[in-house]
Amino acid sequence: xxxxxxxxxxxxxxxxxxxxxxxxxxxxxxxxxxxxxxxxxxxxxxxxxxxxxxxxxxxxxxxxxxxxxxxxxxxxxxxxxxxxxxxxxxxxxxxxxxxxxxxxxxxxxxxxxxxxxxxxxxxxxxxxxxxxxxxxxxxxxxxxxxxxxxxxxx
Amino acid sequence: xxxxxxxxxxxxxxxxxxxxxxxxxxxxxxxxxxxxxxxxxxxxxxxxxxxxxxxxxxxxxxxxxxxxxxxxxxxxxxxxxxxxxxxxxxxxxxxxxxxxxxxxxxxxxxxxxxxxxxxxxxxxxxxxxxxxxxxxxxxxxxxxxxxxxxxxxxxxxxxxxxxxxxxxxxxxxxxxxxxxxxxxxxxxxxxxxxxxxxx
Numbered sequence: 001x002x003x004x005x006x007x008x009x010x011x012x013x014x015x016x017x018x019x020x021x022x023x024x025x026x027x028x029x030x031x032x033x034x035x036x037x038x039x040x041x042x043x044x045x046x047x048x049x050x051x052x053x054x055x056x057x058x059x060x061x062x063x064x065x066x067x068x069x070x071x072x073x074x075x076x077x078x079x080x081x082x083x084x085x086x087x088x089x090x091x092x093x094x095x096x097x098x099x100x101x102x103x104x105x106x107x108x109x110x111x112x113x114x115x116x117x118x119x120x121x122x123x124x125x126x127x128x129x130x131x132x133x134x135x136x137x138x139x140x141x142x143x144x145x146x147x148x149x150x151x152x153x154x
Numbered sequence: 155x156x157x158x159x160x161x162x163x164x165x166x167x168x169x170x171x172x173x174x175x176x177x178x179x180x181x182x183x184x185x186x187x188x189x190x191x192x193x194x195x196x197x198x199x200x201x202x203x204x205x206x207x208x209x210x211x212x213x214x215x216x217x218x219x220x221x222x223x224x225x226x227x228x229x230x231x232x233x234x235x236x237x238x239x240x241x242x243x244x245x246x247x248x249x250x251x252x253x254x255x256x257x258x259x260x261x262x263x264x265x266x267x268x269x270x271x272x273x274x275x276x277x278x279x280x281x282x283x284x285x286x287x288x289x290x291x292x293x294x295x296x297x298x299x300x301x302x303x304x305x306x307x308x309x310x311x312x313x314x315x316x317x318x319x320x321x322x323x324x325x326x327x328x329x330x331x332x333x334x335x336x337x338x339x340x341x342x343x344x345x346x347x348x349x350x351x352x353x
Contacts, residue, residue: 008335009305009331013307013308015287016190016193016303016308019284019288020189020193022189026203029206029207030181030185031177033214034169036215037217038215039172043219049240129204150212151208151211151215153204153207
């Protein structure tokens with residue numbers, strides 16, 4: 001005879017499969033995620049996210065509803081200030097140490113390219129909410145590997 | 155070299171080497187787990203979709219640097235959990251809802267003929283039982299609901315994966331599972347025997 005707990009768990013599993021299956025287009029998006037790899041680039045890892053790492057007191061937000069996110073690789077840091085503007089998101093970035101770069105803001109539907117100025121500052125237009133990752137290229141004429149950031153949901 | 159779809163470590167190493175079939179094998183194996191973590195945290199549809207997609211994009215980027223390829227399920231569950239917490243704390247989004255539940259609770263309308271009733275009787279009983287169990291899940295403690303919802307993933311996750319998705323000690327999963335399944339039985343039984351509380 002089967003264990004009654006195993007039977008109930010199997011019933012629950014069937015229930016979840018019927019009522020909350022993984023949507024087919026999401027499953028496909030997971031398959032497609034493989035094509036976003038950039039094996040020559042260095043990965044700047046997420047080292048700070050105010051939503052997760054700020055202490056409870058500072059979770060009280062200002063009117064601008066800003067979120068701070070930082071990525072780091074080697075001696076470089078990329079700081080982002082993410083602002084919610086209605087349904088969209090706007091990103092203001094700072095590369096430290098300051099340096100110019102071409103910044104591709106990648107999200108599953110599209111890639112937006114902006115330039116960081118000599119002080120390492122850049123800014124996006126409105127972006128759709130959802131997963132995004134930055135890819136930094138050195139300015140034309142300068143050598144160096146591209147840098148990609150961890151994906152984060154904006 | 156053929157990749158064994160049951161050997162997770164081999165799938166990870168294959169995908170790290172650029173093998174798309176191996177990657178697809180990983181998605182097939184762990185798609186349900188990542189989705190169940192998002193569902194266990196009661197995110198709305200859009201937020202659950204973001205968590206799911208971000209988690210897979212992150213794995214694709216890190217696939218060549220996974221320390222324990224055979225434990226990639228726990229890696230995914232941990233990453234998805236982190237995304238869920240981030241999502242729950244972000245503002246400017248729809249609060250977590252039970253929208254899936256609501257969509258599923260189709261009201262009974264019209265008066266079916268006797269024939270239809272007879273033909274559909276068994277189906278109705280099954281559906282009634284399913285609805286009862288589903289609603290009973292909702293009345294469990296948050297801890298039980300989350301744990302069971304994660305255990306409900308297809309294919310079945312390991313206890314280590316469940317533990318990672320909820321940040322619980324692996325040793326607590328077995329005993330908590332037994333207790334929560336018992337609570338669920340009591341909830342389902344209580345409704346079947348007692349007066350209905352419809353709202």
